[in-house]
Amino acid sequence: MARDPLKTKLTDMLGIDFPIIAFTHCKDVVDAVVNAGAFAVLGEAMHTPDEIAADIKWIRERVGDKPFGIDLVLPASAPPAGALDELKKGIPEEQQRFADEIKERHDIPDPKTAPALHQWGGLNQEMARAQLDVVLEEKVPVFTSGLGNPGFILEAAHSRGMKVFGLIGRARQAQREIEEGVDGIIAQGTDAAGHTGPIGTFSIVPEVAAIAGDVPVIAAGGVTTGRHLAAALCLGASGVWTGTLWLASRESDSDMIIKEKLLAATSDDTTYGRSVSGMPMRTTKCAWTDEWSKPDAPKTLPAPYQMLLSADYIQSANDHRREDLMFEACGQGVSFVTEMKPARQIVADLIEETLDVFDELFADEPVPANP
Amino acid sequence: MSDISARTEPGFDPEMAGQLAECDGGGAVIGTRYAGREDFAGRLTGEYVDHGDPPWRWYLMTKLTLKPASYTATSVWCEKGNLFLSEKNA
Numbered sequence: 001m002a003r004d005p006l007k008t009k010l011t012d013m014l015g016i017d018f019p020i021i022a023f024t025h026c027k028d029v030v031d032a033v034v035n036a037g038a039f040a041v042l043g044e045a046m047h048t049p050d051e052i053a054a055d056i057k058w059i060r061e062r063v064g065d066k067p068f069g070i071d072l073v074l075p076a077s078a079p080p081a082g083a084l085d086e087l088k089k090g091i092p093e094e095q096q097r098f099a100d101e102i103k104e105r106h107d108i109p110d111p112k113t114a115p116a117l118h119q120w121g122g123l124n125q126e127m128a129r130a131q132l133d134v135v136l137e138e139k140v141p142v143f144t145s146g147l148g149n150p151g152f153i154l155e156a157a158h159s160r161g162m163k164v165f166g167l168i169g170r171a172r173q174a175q176r177e178i179e180e181g182v183d184g185i186i187a188q189g190t191d192a193a194g195h196t197g198p199i200g201t202f203s204i205v206p207e208v209a210a211i212a213g214d215v216p217v218i219a220a221g222g223v224t225t226g227r228h229l230a231a232a233l234c235l236g237a238s239g240v241w242t243g244t245l246w247l248a249s250r251e252s253d254s255d256m257i258i259k260e261k262l263l264a265a266t267s268d269d270t271t272y273g274r275s276v277s278g279m280p281m282r283t284t285k286c287a288w289t290d291e292w293s294k295p296d297a298p299k300t301l302p303a304p305y306q307m308l309l310s311a312d313y314i315q316s317a318n319d320h321r322r323e324d325l326m327f328e329a330c331g332q333g334v335s336f337v338t339e340m341k342p343a344r345q346i347v348a349d350l351i352e353e354t355l356d357v358f359d360e361l362f363a364d365e366p367v368p369a370n371p
Numbered sequence: 372m373s374d375i376s377a378r379t380e381p382g383f384d385p386e387m388a389g390q391l392a393e394c395d396g397g398g399a400v401i402g403t404r405y406a407g408r409e410d411f412a413g414r415l416t417g418e419y420v421d422h423g424d425p426p427w428r429w430y431l432m433t434k435l436t437l438k439p440a441s442y443t444a445t446s447v448w449c450e451k452g453n454l455f456l457s458e459k460n461a
Contacts, residue, residue, distance in 0.1 A: 045399050073406040076453040077396025079444040125422045147397050147406035149452025152427045194405040277400040279407025302441040
């Protein structure tokens with residue numbers, strides 16, 4: 001008798017029913033997904049240590065003993081402090097003028113509130129360590145590092161009974177982290193939302209699976225259907241890491257305008273560039289990304305200074321809820337996000353679709369080709 | 372309380388001094404909920420800083436031969452776990 005394809009190293013390790021990880025910035029999504037039998041990770045990179053502690057308490061009150069994860073960003077490189085001070089003296093005139101022209105061309109009002117740039121966390125080693133402190137003190141079941149090698153924290157985490165997963169975009173990063181003893185590797189392809197590596201999901205997942213041994217590999221990037229989950233399992237993954245899928249869920253706290261944009265978007269409606277943050281990032285297209293991709297646009301500034309330039313635009317777009325200006329980080333699998341469903345329903349649909357795929361593959365009679 | 376502290380300790384590692392290396396770098400992006408990847412290559416000076424206990428070690432890389440097009444600084448601090456020494460050192 002064939003084994004259940006949805007029982008994997010990941011489901012065994014975490015004691016969950018389905019090999020699905022939801023990455024989200026919304027606590028309600030975590031609650032719904034975990035209580036539906038899958039796994040969820042709350043992204044906390046922009047939160048203070050106190051906020052992180054409060055969120056962990058909130059989740060625990062709702063999921064009980066079921067496992068969940070917290071994701072932080074561990075910086076992996078940083079300019080020397082002196083150089084940063086030098087850069088802070090001012091944004092170059094050419095780029096500032098271009099940003100002002102965009103504002104005028106698109107009739108963008110001033111933001112209602114100034115962007116609170118000082119509040120964002122994870123920007124340096126000290127903030128990342130303070131955030132990590134809380135995750136360790138709270139003995140969160142799983143810590144995931146959205147960027148950066150978590151090797152230095154493994155012993156401290158394991159001694160507290162925690163698991164540690166690393167998210168990588170290159171095979172050599174996976175090799176290093178596996179050798180150091182991580183409990184899971186998230187192999188992220190360039191199809192994913194936000195800041196991704198250059199390698200496609202179909203290439204990076206089997207490459208990492210080939211070197212992972214007993215460490216579960218979780219496929220990330222463009223995963224929005226059961227067909228993707230089935231494919232990921234066939235590529236050697238033990239589960240999938242999904243982000244875009246939950247942005248338009250019923251529980252998601254995304255603005256309704258963003259949800260409607262995502263529901264209407266296809267893979268062609270995402271763009272990959274440096275105009276938002278100064279680092280390559282995949283988002284939905286908007287006036288800002290369109291303008292900076294024009295051939296006569298100036299070069300983007302290095303991180304974090306491109307962000308200082310785009311911060312007013314983003315704040316204004318959100319404050320005034322301008323549909324033509326708003327955007328969201330989103331993966332290429334967005335084509336299949338077409339309905340605003342409860343998270344529990346999304347989990348159930350993914351599982352049903354995946355089982356249908358395996359039924360088709362192993363059917364006694366050939367399944368007719370698509371018309 | 373956690374055994375992690377914010378203490379920093381500078382030092383010098385002669386075995387790393389002069390080594391060619393690549394850094395799969397990046398970090399959180401100010402103003403977003405996201406992380407960004409940035410690649411660097413260059414020569415390590417051997418200088419390092421340890422943050423906290425257990426130590427989170429960062430090495431200084433100079434003479435950059437690879438950096439983001441718009442990166443204007445001439446050196447970068449790289450986290451040890453994301454550094455890959457070049458085969459050219461052999």
